[in-house]
Amino acid sequence: MGSEQRALRLVVTGGGTGGHTYPALTAVRALQARLAAERRGVDVLWVGTAKGLEARIAPAEGISFEPVATGKVRRSKNPLKLISPANVRDMLRVPWGAFQARSLIRRFGPDVVLATGGYVAVPVGLAARSCRAPLVVHEQTVRLGLANKVLARAATRVAVSSESTLPLLPESARSTAVVTGNPVRPAVLTGRPDKAVAALGLYGFDPSLPTVYVTGGAQGSVQINTLVADVLPWLLERANVVHQCGPANEADLHARAARLPADLMGRYFLTGFLGPELPDVLALADVVVSRSGAGTLAELTALGKAAVFVPLASSAGNEQAHNAAHLEQAGAAVALLGTVTPDHLRAALGPLLEDEPRRTAMAARAREHGRPDAAERLVDVLLSVARRG
Numbered sequence: 001m002g003s004e005q006r007a008l009r010l011v012v013t014g015g016g017t018g019g020h021t022y023p024a025l026t027a028v029r030a031l032q033a034r035l036a037a038e039r040r041g042v043d044v045l046w047v048g049t050a051k052g053l054e055a056r057i058a059p060a061e062g063i064s065f066e067p068v069a070t071g072k073v074r075r076s077k078n079p080l081k082l083i084s085p086a087n088v089r090d091m092l093r094v095p096w097g098a099f100q101a102r103s104l105i106r107r108f109g110p111d112v113v114l115a116t117g118g119y120v121a122v123p124v125g126l127a128a129r130s131c132r133a134p135l136v137v138h139e140q141t142v143r144l145g146l147a148n149k150v151l152a153r154a155a156t157r158v159a160v161s162s163e164s165t166l167p168l169l170p171e172s173a174r175s176t177a178v179v180t181g182n183p184v185r186p187a188v189l190t191g192r193p194d195k196a197v198a199a200l201g202l203y204g205f206d207p208s209l210p211t212v213y214v215t216g217g218a219q220g221s222v223q224i225n226t227l228v229a230d231v232l233p234w235l236l237e238r239a240n241v242v243h244q245c246g247p248a249n250e251a252d253l254h255a256r257a258a259r260l261p262a263d264l265m266g267r268y269f270l271t272g273f274l275g276p277e278l279p280d281v282l283a284l285a286d287v288v289v290s291r292s293g294a295g296t297l298a299e300l301t302a303l304g305k306a307a308v309f310v311p312l313a314s315s316a317g318n319e320q321a322h323n324a325a326h327l328e329q330a331g332a333a334v335a336l337l338g339t340v341t342p343d344h345l346r347a348a349l350g351p352l353l354e355d356e357p358r359r360t361a362m363a364a365r366a367r368e369h370g371r372p373d374a375a376e377r378l379v380d381v382l383l384s385v386a387r388r389g
């Protein structure tokens, strides 16, 4: 009889937004499932920022959480802006955070550390290296985020979501880097349209019409909200709409919705945030109107959804526009770049709503870019570098 192996010890860091938090959580769950099959446990410590999404998600998921300090690393072409008081203060917080993380890592003794980006990954990743703990850095976007640019050099192995990221890595990281894809929560892949109808009470939806899901990412997008509100009566004549709007102008949007003609109102469902219902709404959707953050893109391509993207123009290095353009070139989405007007949105959505074969073909091309096995590939990387117990 083989002796029982001790639990693998994992420190995970990354967060701020959903785009960094959910891939980390998905990787943790996949690692736990893989090792459970071998009757081995995983002890997890999540090190993040007190104000990030991870500070809520990790404890809610039953994962131990410890906050450390970190600072926003700002890009600027103007050297004077780089030494602004806010920047200097934030820069000083990074070594303080690294000091805190180092003492946590020493005490916890991880076999491997996973960093999925966001500002907090910098101090924790640097601390991992100074404690000589194997460090895996995962990048969700095609272009490297700022935190991961710093960490790629310190990483034992870099995992990326797209082949096109490989040439952008520092030379030292390139030869051992692995393309895993961006982990998508398994629940997202198993939604059911009928459950969305029941959970959200969408009984006024017309089953003979396609359904559009509008989303601005976890925080919502005022730009997308305003565009959609401006085309709403036109849109509701052609489709049912689930609109996830975030907190910023939710009250205003509810007031506008209350003024819709009665026959259209039943086809419109507005909500600030979608929790457990999200997979079912995605299953119901025929077309998605969305920001092009890496998390949303990974989900929509893994599922194969026709999409109209309105990228966040100010995303680091214009990364969202890059993501959207990449899929548009492959015929897998429509990307609305630059200044977007309600007419642009109508022109992008109209043909997809009227022409079912057209949106089915776009969905099929989107699926070619999906990597539903990304979490498993990332687990392979973690296990390949983890210290043996």
Ligand SMILES: CC(=O)N[C@H]1[C@@H](OP(=O)(O)OP(=O)(O)OC[C@H]2O[C@@H](n3ccc(=O)[nH]c3=O)[C@H](O)[C@@H]2O)O[C@H](CO)[C@@H](O)[C@@H]1O
Pocket (backbone or CB within 6 Å): 017, 018, 019, 020, 022, 117, 140, 141, 145, 215, 216, 217, 218, 219, 244, 272, 273, 274, 275, 278, 292, 293, 294, 295, 296, 297, 299, 312, 315, 316, 319, 320
């Ligand atoms: C503003 C900003 O900095 N955006 C960045 C952030 O994206 P951000 O986190 O804003 O957006 P993503 O698209 O990456 O992820 C959003 C996640 O939230 C989920 N969701 C959304 C709405 C909702 O109601 N419920 C819900 O669960 C989505 O399904 C998805 O899993 O990190 C991404 C990954 O590094 C980057 O590509 C983005 O540029």
